[in-house]
Amino acid sequence: MKITPGKVGLFAGFSAIILETIFKVTPPPAYGLCIACHTRDLTNWIVNNAFGTSLGMAPVSKIIPVLTVVGIFIGALVAAKANGDFKLRTTHNMVVGFILGLLVINFALLMGGCPVRMALRTAYGDMISLIGLVFIAIGVYVGTEFYLKRA
Amino acid sequence: MNWLPAIGTLIFGLILGYLGQRSALCFCGGIRDMILIKDSWLFKGLIGFIGGALITAILFSLLGQLPTFPWIVTKGFTAIPGDAAGSLGLMPHIIVTVIGGLGVGILSIIQGGCPFRNFVMAGEGNKTAIAYVFGMAVGAVIFHQWVTPLVQSILS
Numbered sequence: 134m135k136i137t138p139g140k141v142g143l144f145a146g147f148s149a150i151i152l153e154t155i156f157k158v159t160p161p162p163a164y165g166l167c168i169a170c171h172t173r174d175l176t177n178w179i180v181n182n183a184f185g186t187s188l189g190m191a192p193v194s195k196i197i198p199v200l201t202v203v204g205i206f207i208g209a210l211v212a213a214k215a216n217g218d219f220k221l222r223t224t225h226n227m228v229v230g231f232i233l234g235l236l237v238i239n240f241a242l243l244m245g246g247c248p249v250r251m252a253l254r255t256a257y258g259d260m261i262s263l264i265g266l267v268f269i270a271i272g273v274y275v276g277t278e279f280y281l282k283r284a
Numbered sequence: 285m286n287w288l289p290a291i292g293t294l295i296f297g298l299i300l301g302y303l304g305q306r307s308a309l310c311f312c313g314g315i316r317d318m319i320l321i322k323d324s325w326l327f328k329g330l331i332g333f334i335g336g337a338l339i340t341a342i343l344f345s346l347l348g349q350l351p352t353f354p355w356i357v358t359k360g361f362t363a364i365p366g367d368a369a370g371s372l373g374l375m376p377h378i379i380v381t382v383i384g385g386l387g388v389g390i391l392s393i394i395q396g397g398c399p400f401r402n403f404v405m406a407g408e409g410n411k412t413a414i415a416y417v418f419g420m421a422v423g424a425v426i427f428h429q430w431v432t433p434l435v436q437s438i439l440s
Contacts, residue, residue: 136306138314139328144303146336148296154349156292166300168399171293172417173424180425188428197290202403204297205304206417209407212305221409224396230412233395234402234419235426237388242427243435244384247399248311248392251385252330256337261377265385272389273315280394281320 149253158199160192163257167250169241171201301407310401312392376439 149165152158158165174194181188193199213219224230241247244265246254251269254262303309307329314326344350372380392398395416397405405413 136303137328138307138309138326139332141300141303141307141309142329142332143336145300145309146333146338147340148300149333149337150340150344150350152289152292152296154344156288156296158289158293166296168403169420169424172399172420173427176421176424177428188425189432193289196286200290200294201297201300202417204294204299205301205400205403206407208298208301208303209305209404210301211298211407212302213408216306218305219409221411224405224410224412227412227415230395230415231419231422233391234416235423236419237391237395237399237416238420238423239427239431240384240387240391241399242384242424243431244381244388248330248388249333249398249400252311252333253337256334256341261381264378265381268382268385269312269389269392270315270319272386272391273312273393274319274389275386276390276393277316277320280390 145249146253146256149249158193163250163254163259164191164193166201166253167246168202168205169238169247170250171199172238173242174198175200175202301404304400304404305407308401308404310397312389312398313396313401315389316393372436372439379439380435 145166152165153163164170170191174190175198177188177190178194178198180186181190190198210219244251246262246265248266248269251262251265255266308326309329310326311330311333314328314330317323317325318327341350388398395402395412397413399420402413402416406417
């Protein structure tokens with residue numbers, strides 16, 4: 134069976150709810166799958182334990198943090214190694230990449246989740262996150278107009 | 285029981301990472317391809333995700349396992365109570381959502397993918413994506429240390 138984005142999207146949406154209901158990745162609601170929030174939980178958990186700070190994180194991660202991002206990284210590494218796609222390379226300047234990551238998570242947490250969680254919240258019927266998805270699309274449009282077409 | 289969320293997310297993360305690498309799933313990339321070359325190949329990932337989550341949520345709410353579904357608007361959906369948007373009223377919440385959405389959209393196009401895609405690319409050996417991941421980790425600390433109090437003082 135060919136692995137297409139459509140099928141993987143369907144599986145990811147399914148597993149996000151399974152995680153929330155069966156594996157109890159809640160509260161907050163609609164938290165089964167989120168890249169920005171789960172990165173935040175893991176980082177802040179480590180920082181809090183190492184330096185005794187009290188940075189904010191979701192209630193579910195207070196004692197043991199959710200490990201989605203670790204799983205995704207290792208899963209992708211295994212897939213790339215197994216299928217011969219693994220190759221050390223750079224797409225553009227690493228400092229620019231670092232700064233972009235720093236800014237993206239700030240914007241994502243400002244709106245309360247990365248694109249994945251916005252889609253999950255939309256499926257839950259949250260109209261605010263539908264606005265978020267629409268403005269991500271507008272942002273993508275602006276980005277392609279001013280960045281890709283000019284370059 | 286506290287281990288359950290961590291174990292569950294780790295297992296599903298491994299599967300999603302594998303599938304994400306094989307399919308190049310990317311939500312921002314899907315929207316970009318749709319706008320730029322009218323190609324719906326990646327965009328189906330976003331549609332499939334919303335569809336899959338919707339069907340599963342309806343199923344579990346019928347089984348009585350998902351009390352938060354359906355159609356609860358705003359407040360409870362922020363990542364944590366007291367998060368930048370969580371303690372605000374409806375209008376400030378929409379404002380930060382609009383700003384955040386525009387920022388994520390534009391910056392994801394410059395980087396070449398949404399956060400999920402970048403974690404997968406980091407696993408493929410893309411050093412820029414690895415730098416992006418470390419940027420996200422540092423950004424999370426900065427957000428809770430300085431950005432959250434700032435946003436709340438501006439908007440409240």
